[in-house]
Amino acid sequence: MNEKLELDKRKAFILATVVYEYINTAEPVGSVTLTQKYNLGVSSATVRNELAELESLGYLVQxxxxxxRIPSDAGYRTYVDRLMQPESLTKDDTRRIRDQFREASQELGDVIEQTTRLLSGLSGNLAIAVAPSRDTHAFKHVQLLWLSSxxxxxxxxxxxxxxxxxxxxxxxxxxxDELxxxxxxxxxxxxxxxxEEIGPADIDAVCAELGTSAExxxxxxxxxxxxxxxxxPEIAAAGAQNLLDQPEFHDLRKLRAILRIVEEQRTLYDLIADELAAENAAATDAAHVRIGHELRADELSECxxxxxxxxxxxxxxxxxxxxGPRRMPYGRLIALASGTARSLGDHLNDVEIR
Amino acid sequence: MNEKLELDKRKAFILATVVYEYINTAEPVGSVTLTQKYNLGVSSATVRNELAELESLGYLVQxxxxxxRIPSDAGYRTYVDRLMQPESLTKDDTRRIRDQFREASQELGDVIEQTTRLLSGLSGNLAIAVAPSRDTHAFKHVQLLWLSSxxxxxxxxxxxxxxxxxxxxxxxxxxxDELxxxxxxxxxxxxxxxxEEIGPADIDAVCAELGTSAExxxxxxxxxxxxxxxxxPEIAAAGAQNLLDQPEFHDLRKLRAILRIVEEQRTLYDLIADELAAENAAATDAAHVRIGHELRADELSECxxxxxxxxxxxxxxxxxxxxGPRRMPYGRLIALASGTARSLGDHLNDVEIR
DNA sequence: GTTGGCACTCTGATGCGCCGACTGCTAGCG
DNA sequence: CGCTAGCAGTCGGCGCATCAGAGTGCCAAC
Structure with a gap:
């Protein structure tokens, strides 16, 4: 039950190292590689025993x-939650994000799209952005214009x-004049x-006061x-071609599934909708990671x-x-997404119609 | 020189049949297949002689x-220009196009995007739409609104x-009031x-008359x-995942090239820009086909x-x-594109702001 | 000009054997 | 009791040879 007991220090380190190594090399990690590349202080045989245990605990699979070994969903999960070190943005990333938003558009839709291009370029994966629900926008102005009689x-x-x-x-x-x-x-x-506070009844009330025609x-x-x-909801995605670099997408069926998801706004939105709902409730700004089957979509079981x-x-x-693939550099991507989100929010507030 | 002499009736028929068969099967076409599936009235040996001649003339390659044999660029070109029969829209296609535009949006950008979805779905290929240059839009109305002091x-x-x-x-x-x-x-x-008839000078003239501030x-x-x-220019594309079905795109490099083109609006636009320029000059509504190297882009030499x-x-x-791939059903696609273009034009004229 | 026949070429699929990588297990050591 | 060295066993991937099939070009005959 208690994971602290389940994973002693050495097991935790080995698990972290396997995940790290696999993320970088895309090759299953063996006991010899581990002892040679990382300073474990024990022999490969001992590592083998540990690996076998980690596998029976469900963190690794062969x-x-x-x-x-390669990590299972649970292995990645533990890595993300407890083992990896948080990263912060590099100077270069910070600069690129800043430069991007300095000359970004004022139109929400355009900004969303530009942001996905930026984020896909920085991350080397597929980036998606969902605009805030239009219901939560602030009403600014309504104008009825007379064009002809x-x-x-x-x-x-x-x-x-x-x-x-x-x-x-x-x-x-x-x-x-009436208009x-x-x-x-x-x-x-x-x-x-x-x-969202402006309903048909409110409109009717104003119209009734002025005796506005039904039309x-x-x-x-x-x-x-x-x-x-x-x-x-407004949604944008960019960077699908980045995924071609990843060996896991050399399988055409998987690629197809991803491309279909990207081109269909509906499925793309569904992918993020529950996070959005949870976010609206929780109101924290933390990044969330969903891994493999946690996405509840068979086509995405390796993403x-x-x-x-x-x-x-x-x-x-x-x-x-x-x-992206499960084998993604979580620390870096979380930093990138968080940094971009912060800049995006700042930008939107700056250009917001006052 | 004279193609009429160069291609006698039988050669023309054989060339047309090879192209047709290759388009349908994606397999190189041999003399036996031709004699068995199509009623040529001669033996396979004769067909072999003809095929060899068509190859030395540059219409086919091995x-x-x-x-x-499979068709060369020149082979496809001759097929499209002189050999194939024009097709017209099927009842079903006509209906689907009509239904689509019946409930299409009023916003130009949205219409463009919906049209690419429709056309990619119908054609099974990648569809692209470029909006008319905004310079040619009609001015309708300008309004300066007072929001706060x-x-x-x-x-x-x-x-x-x-x-x-x-x-x-x-x-x-x-x-x-000033506004x-x-x-x-x-x-x-x-x-x-x-x-395009409204330049800065025109605006300045009006402002000068009213003594408007420089700001x-x-x-x-x-x-x-x-x-x-x-x-x-506004541009949209949809249906990239359709291309995965085509065997010619199972090569990842080619696929990558296409995806890059689709995601970069600039290159996508360049692909169509010269046709657009030619069209503005010629003002005919005919469909044009560009085949393989005629596209002047190495990545697209098989498209x-x-x-x-x-x-x-x-x-x-x-x-x-x-x-799509060079091996595309030209007749059907020309009919689809033409029919969709007509409906799109009609729709835009209907919803145009009067 | 057309045809049947034939030798030839090339691809793609299949099967086989070997190498290398990695494991699990066991016996022994501190 | 944990750790280690050594070893047998397993399996995928690679290279190689083989083979069937499809198609061609050419030639002699009609």
Whole structure:
């Protein structure tokens, strides 16, 4: 039960070393390699005994009888949770992240995409970014514009940029003043609110006060609904070609599974959705690692995902993620993802519409 | 010289059959296969003689001495230009295209992306779509909005949707009326123009008339410049995982080259840019096919690209493209791309902001 | 010009043997 | 009791030879 007892100091060191070595070489690790490359102070025979025990405890597996050991999900898990040393960003990484955000876009969607490019480049894996739910954006401004006597343009601006815009054609003539008055009323009523606090009933109330026509009311409802729309959260991914470097993806079926996941926004989002939900509840900024079967997807049983939330003001939470083989440099990737998330949050707060 | 003489009827038929058979089977085609599967009326020995001649003429090549023939670039070219029969869309394809556009988005960027998903799904290859240059969009509306005494929001709406929006912070206080008057002046001056006709000088002229401050003038210039921005044309691609099915991409290096091209918008755009330029000059709506080395990219020497323009009103021209192995069903893909381009153009005209 | 026949070539699959890497086990040592 | 040296055993991967199959080119005959 108690892992402290289960893993004495030497076992822990050997396990850590096996994981470390396997991450670096992609080759199963044997007892001789361990005694030669690392200063264990015991003979390979002793290491063999330890390896056998670690295997029976479930931390290591053998691909076949006469091969070295590779870590199991549990082995990676223990390594990540208790054995590895946390890393911090290198000077070079810090600089590259800073440079990237210095000239980053103001549009949420563009920033998300640029961030995935950055993170995939730095990490050498597939990077994913999910934008904060639009529901948590702050309402900034709504404007109904008179285009012609029967057409108008409705624009909702939120802290994420232009939340929605749409052109409407009406069956009856519309007065420009009427639109302006309605805009002003909506703005003063909703100013300072978060989008999820603005429902159809609130809109109806304002419209009723001004005696707005049903047609225009529908238009306003519609554009607000679009601005809140949460069923297709903004998401971006980049760096799939990085995965080709990893020997575990030379198998075409695995590669195919990954590519399918990347191209289908839905599955990609599902991959991160539970972390996002957990994050919204827990509200810590820590990176999380999910390993192999913990991802609950057969195609990803040989992959790991590092996720880290980023904060958009004091409201929204988005997610950055790195997807790669289980054999990934966890310490470095956690540092990269955390650093990027922090910079991303800072950037978004800087450019946020005040 | 004269290809009509160079290729008598029988040679033409044999060449067409070899290409057709190779496209379907991905296996080099031999003389026996030809005589057995197709009714040639001559023996395999005769076919062998013909094949040898077609090879010396440059239409076919042999992967190795004791294999069948496969088409060369020239062989495919002749097949596409003169031998194959044009195909038309199947009922099922027509329906799927129609259904897709019936519920398509209003935003240009979203439509482009949805179109690539549709076209990659239908074609089983990689689909690419380039949006019309933003320069050719019609100016619709500009609005400067007062947010607070020192901040404002500028929005430019074009026929492509919201062309640009940006929040500005000013060093001096700004009057809401001033912004409204400037908006009105700009709208009446620029109404009906195409974006490329609106330069900084035009903006300066309007600002001068109203005595607008330099700071606000810069803001207006900036947002118009963003709305016209053409250096990064909107582009989307989808369906890379389809290519994994093709045996020619089981080679990881080739796959890598393709994935890199797809993830880098720049190279992807370059692939289509010359066709786009040619199209702007020629103004025909025909599909074009480029085969193997005609693409002028070593990584793509075993690929072909079908491109077809689509028209956005009477102004802009965008491009749809399908990228796949040279061994692609040209007739079907040309029909699919053309049909999709037509529907896409129709859809864009329907939802265009009037 | 066409055809049947034949010798020849080359690929890809299959099977075999060997090498190397690693293990588990056992006996012995401190 | 833990550690170690040594050894037999196991298994994957690699190189090599073999073989069947597919296809060609050529030639002599029709």
């Amino acid at each position: 691909p076949h009888t006469s091969a070295g 029967r057409t108008g343009l409705a624009i909702v601006v939120t802290s994420g940029g232009v939340g929605a815009q749409r052109v409407f054609e009406w069956t009856t003539e519309v007065n420009a 302006t008055r309605l805009s002003n009323a909506l703005n003063s009523r909703f100013g300072g609110r978060v989008m 225009i009311r529908e238009a306003v409802r519609g554009v607000f609904a679009t601005a809140r729309q949460t069923d297709e 790991s995902v590092v996720t880290v939330p980023y904060r958009f003001g004091d409201r929204g939470v988005g997610m950055l993620a790195i997807l | 992967p190795h001495t004791s294999a069948g 020192r901040t404002g929001l500028a929005i430019v709406v074009t026929s492509g949707g919201v062309g640009a929006q940006r929040v500005f912070e000013w060093t001096t206080e700004v009057n809401a 409204t008057r400037l908006s009105n002046a700009l709208n009446s001056r620029f109404g009906g123009r195409v974006m 606000i003038r810069e803001a207006v210039r900036g947002v118009f410049a963003t709305a016209r921005q053409t250096d990064e 072909s690209v079908v491109t077809v323009p689509y028209r956005f009103g009477d102004r802009g021209v965008g491009m749809l493209a399908i990228l």
